[in-house]
Amino acid sequence: MILVRKLIWIRGIYIILQNIIRTAKKRLVLIGLTEAEILLTVVLESKGRGVYYPITAYPSDSQDITLYNVYKEVKNENKYQ
Numbered sequence: 824m825i826l827v828r829k830l831i832w833i834r835g836i837y838i839i840l841q842n843i844i845r846t847a848k849k850r851l852v853l854i855g856l857t858e859a860e861i862l863l864t865v866v867l868e869s870k871g872r873g874v875y876y877p878i879t880a881y882p883s884d885s886q887d888i889t890l891y892n893v894y895k896e897v898k899n900e901n902k903y904q
Contacts, residue, residue, distance in 0.1 A: 827851070828873030851875065854883055854891045862888060 849869040857863050862883040867875035883891065 827867070827875050829875070850878065854887050854894075862891060 851867045853865045864883045864887045865880040866878040
């Protein structure tokens with residue numbers, strides 16, 4: 824499990840994300856639904872000690888949507904074991 828202690832965000836924009844899907848180098852890729860129910864992918868870079876800075880965010884593409892759906896299915900299967 825990865826703990827994000829602090830997220831440095833730009834211009835006071837806040838997005839509620841549900842799932843951490845994959846990691847690459849010192850970056851996290853988060854895919855989740857916003858309050859407006861738009862599936863969004865956000866890339867965060869680690870600044871150390873649980874502090875992350877957003878690199879980019881974009882509406883999830885088909886690959887991200889597939890990963891999100893697979894993750895949700897696996898999570899739901901494990902929930903009932």
